Amino acid sequence: MNSTPIRDRRALSRALSRAGNATVSEILRMTSHEGKNCCRRIGLTGPPGAGKSSLIAQLARRRLRRSAELAVVAIDPTSPISGGALLGDRIRMQDIGADPHIYIRSLASRNSSDGLTDNLPGIFEIFDRAGFAELIVETVGTGQVDCMVRNLVDTTVLVLMPGTGDQVQAMKSGILELADIYVLNKADQPGAERAAADLKQTLRRRSSALDSWEPPIVLTSTSDQGGFDRLNDEIDRHQEYLSMNGSCGGLKDRRRASYVSSLVARRVSEVLHELPCDVLTQPTPELYRSVVAQLLPVCSAPHEEQAT
Numbered sequence: 001m002n003s004t005p006i007r008d009r010r011a012l013s014r015a016l017s018r019a020g021n022a023t024v025s026e027i028l029r030m031t032s033h034e035g036k037n038c039c040r041r042i043g044l045t046g047p048p049g050a051g052k053s054s055l056i057a058q059l060a061r062r063r064l065r066r067s068a069e070l071a072v073v074a075i076d077p078t079s080p081i082s083g084g085a086l087l088g089d090r091i092r093m094q095d096i097g098a099d100p101h102i103y104i105r106s107l108a109s110r111n112s113s114d115g116l117t118d119n120l121p122g123i124f125e126i127f128d129r130a131g132f133a134e135l136i137v138e139t140v141g142t143g144q145v146d147c148m149v150r151n152l153v154d155t156t157v158l159v160l161m162p163g164t165g166d167q168v169q170a171m172k173s174g175i176l177e178l179a180d181i182y183v184l185n186k187a188d189q190p191g192a193e194r195a196a197a198d199l200k201q202t203l204r205r206r207s208s209a210l211d212s213w214e215p216p217i218v219l220t221s222t223s224d225q226g227g228f229d230r231l232n233d234e235i236d237r238h239q240e241y242l243s244m245n246g247s248c249g250g251l252k253d254r255r256r257a258s259y260v261s262s263l264v265a266r267r268v269s270e271v272l273h274e275l276p277c278d279v280l281t282q283p284t285p286e287l288y289r290s291v292v293a294q295l296l297p298v299c300s301a302p303h304e305e306q307a308t
């Protein structure tokens with residue numbers, strides 16, 4: 001595809017940092033004008049080490065054939081155990097990092113269980129407004145974050161690998177229900193075919209009453225370029241499915257509702273944090289009223305500003 005290189009990377013980086021550190025009040029001011037909201041979003045999730053970053057490095061060039069500019073957002077846990085993961089991501093993605101049409105941003109999930117300290121929806125909106133046609137986000141595969149990410153992307157890809165009981169873990173945390181495409185990566189390793197068959201069996205039991213999309217299972221491995229091509233095609237097929245079924249509008253409504261819900265939750269914890277200690281000793285109904293009273297001024301701020 002004919003494309004222009006990303007224009008101002010430094011301005012984009014600054015805007016993303018501002019969004020990542022913004023308070024709820026600042027976020028509401030930043031997002032008072034709706035973005036174009038037409039950036040296609042693909043989420044890759046799955047346990048650490050399954051090969052998500054390696055897959056993104058392979059997928060990115062293929063996606064660029066469909067979009068002029070591609071954003072890649074890699075979210076990693078902020079923990080001493082996986083502290084090296086961000087560096088690992090950068091190494092795995094360094095091949096694509098030099099591409100003038102690809103913008104990569106690594107984010108630490110900090111201590112939040114839902115990834116929202118990084119204001120992920122706000123960060124995605126910045127890519128929207130900057131005119132990116134497509135965005136790939138990599139998240140760490142632990143329950144809450146995955147559920148949240150599903151609310152933020154169009155296509156959720158769950159990446160698993162053979163021989164680790166990943167499917168069982170995924171089932172336990174409920175994420176097996178949530179993916180649009182399943183990838184069994186490291187198909188070069190023993191037990192891949194077996195794991196794919198088990199996964200197929202498990203998915204058969206999944207309720208398909210909600211929609212007519214049947215999630216495919218794609219086997220991938222660094223030693224077979226064909227698997228990456230198939231994954232790329234399945235992503236296209238899912239995006240076509242969404243637009244043919246008019247699901248895009250519903251997805252965007254769900255996305256906005258989830259964003260607002262997370263902002264309210266975050267504002268409540270901001271308010272509780274700011275309250276003087278003596279207010280915290282009040283009986284529950286009074287404390288509740290104090291918190292609610294503090295929420296309202298922030299909600300009305302953007303309108304007041306627009307009116308002036």
Ligand SMILES: Nc1nc2c(ncn2[C@@H]2O[C@H](COP(=O)(O)OP(=O)(O)O)[C@@H](O)[C@H]2O)c(=O)[nH]1
Nearest residue numbers: 048049050051052053054088186187220221222
């Ligand atoms: N054997 C094999 N190893 C792979 C494959 N894909 C990735 N890896 C390796 O698996 C490790 C974890 O990969 P990474 O992409 O960082 O996983 P992530 O934590 O899910 O992002 C790295 O050492 C990769 O080189 C594959 O297809 N086959």
Ligand SMILES: [Mg+2]
Nearest residue numbers: 052053089138
């Ligand atoms: Mg990674």
